[in-house]
Amino acid sequence: MKTLLKRITAVLAVVAILFNFSVFVSAKKDITTAEAIRFNSDGKLRIMHVTDTHLSEENIYDSTWLIGEACDREKPDVVMLTGDIAMANTVEETFRKIDLLMKVFDERKIPVAVCFGNHDSESGIISREDLMAYFNRHESSISIDDGDALTGCGTYNVPVLGSEDDEVKFNLWVFDSGDYDNEGHYANVSENQVEWYVQKSKLLEQENGEKINSLVFQHIIVPEVYDGLKQVKYKGGYTFSHIYDKSKHYQFDQNAVNYGFLHEYPCPGYYNHGQFEAMVERGDVLAMFTGHDHSNAFGVRYKGIDIVNSLSTRYNGDVASTKYGYRMIIVDENDTDTYTTKVVHWYDFFKNADMKVLRDSDDGHIKLAREIRFKGFFEKAGLNIGVFFVQMFTGRTVRYPD
Numbered sequence: 144m145k146t147l148l149k150r151i152t153a154v155l156a157v158v159a160i161l162f163n164f165s166v167f168v169s170a171k172k173d174i175t176t177a178e179a180i181r182f183n184s185d186g187k188l189r190i191m192h193v194t195d196t197h198l199s200e201e202n203i204y205d206s207t208w209l210i211g212e213a214c215d216r217e218k219p220d221v222v223m224l225t226g227d228i229a230m231a232n233t234v235e236e237t238f239r240k241i242d243l244l245m246k247v248f249d250e251r252k253i254p255v256a257v258c259f260g261n262h263d264s265e266s267g268i269i270s271r272e273d274l275m276a277y278f279n280r281h282e283s284s285i286s287i288d289d290g291d292a293l294t295g296c297g298t299y300n301v302p303v304l305g306s307e308d309d310e311v312k313f314n315l316w317v318f319d320s321g322d323y324d325n326e327g328h329y330a331n332v333s334e335n336q337v338e339w340y341v342q343k344s345k346l347l348e349q350e351n352g353e354k355i356n357s358l359v360f361q362h363i364i365v366p367e368v369y370d371g372l373k374q375v376k377y378k379g380g381y382t383f384s385h386i387y388d389k390s391k392h393y394q395f396d397q398n399a400v401n402y403g404f405l406h407e408y409p410c411p412g413y414y415n416h417g418q419f420e421a422m423v424e425r426g427d428v429l430a431m432f433t434g435h436d437h438s439n440a441f442g443v444r445y446k447g448i449d450i451v452n453s454l455s456t457r458y459n460g461d462v463a464s465t466k467y468g469y470r471m472i473i474v475d476e477n478d479t480d481t482y483t484t485k486v487v488h489w490y491d492f493f494k495n496a497d498m499k500v501l502r503d504s505d506d507g508h509i510k511l512a513r514e515i516r517f518k519g520f521f522e523k524a525g526l527n528i529g530v531f532f533v534q535m536f537t538g539r540t541v542r543y544p545d
């Protein structure tokens with residue numbers, strides 16, 4: 144009798160799971176069912192920016208373990224995953240890598256909003272739409288396929304409700320910034336997406352009686368990043384040429400608001416379809432967060448909007464990638480006119496206390512943590528020496544708090 148009862152219960156459970164699952168998946172197909180998140184009970188929204196994981200056979204186990212550890216430490220309320228996610232030669236391998244990454248968030252019940260980069264559908268083995276559908280089979284995904292009306296796949300917004308009410312207090316925009324234009328340059332958010340933003344932004348204001356402050360997440364940085372930097376005559380330490388015009392050189396503008404460290408030249412799209420200007424005009428965007436330029440963890444404030452880049456969130460096993468990591472962004476429900484942010488590099492991730500916990504847990508990861516600390520020491524030392532000498536000889540500040 145007990146066995147029969149167990150079997151009936153098991154069958155019912157499977158039916159329930161299947162039923163819930165099918166409802167969940169079909170709900171994701173509809174752009175109008177944007178899944179809201181809410182401020183935490185302490186009034187904060189902790190956003191973890193994960194980008195450019197470029198998951199390969201070589202880096203996937205180390206990278207996903209590190210991302211899981213970062214989630215346990217930071218306790219994010221939402222993860223924004225901004226493209227160049229999994230690298231594989233077959234659809235099956237792509238899916239397996241997505242599964243391994245999303246398992247990190249599924250197990251911890253952290254909502255994840257996904258958009259794609261220039262590499263995600265570059266191989267031609269899978270479309271952005273099919274990729275999005277696969278992400279949305281995972282419980283933690285709150286991503287949306289925007290349908291055929293907009294260029295690309297994955298332009299949507301995530302409203303953020305109050306901790307104790309259902310009012311929209313804040314908003315997260317997600318844009319598909321595409322891959323390449325017809326001439327082979329990097330792409331950019333297109334006109335129809337900009338128009339969608341303007342209309343949606345106005346609707347949010349109308350519905351809520353006031354402008355709703357927001358942050359933007361997408362893969363490719365906007366061309367205006369170069370307007371936020373200072374053009375100079377000569378190339379020198381931490382001065383970089385314009386991606387599309389090597390005769391122009393740029394560095395941080397000492398009189399502007401800068402964050403972090405500009406480590407390589409920014410790579411925006413070639414043609415500008417007006418995304419940044421539309422956001423300046425609407426006045427509801429505090430900052431735009433992008434990936435794409437793996438070594439850059441910097442920001443410049445231009446026309447009242449912070450144009451910010453985050454590091455690649457992977458570890459490749461080499462010295463150079465110990466400087467990679469993730470970004471945390473914190474918004475306070477009671478002061479949505481601003482936000483705070485910090486970058487965590489892998490080389491700074493393991494302190495003595497963390498090493499003790501790992502040693503005691505004996506799950507084999509102490510070896511990886513030691514390796515990252517050891518290799519990271521040389522990477523960090525090299526960067527510090529470089530910054531020190533450039534600042535000493537030029538008198539410029541080339542690294543700002545991030």
Ligand SMILES: [Fe+2]
Nearest residue numbers: 195227260435
């Ligand atoms: Fe990338």
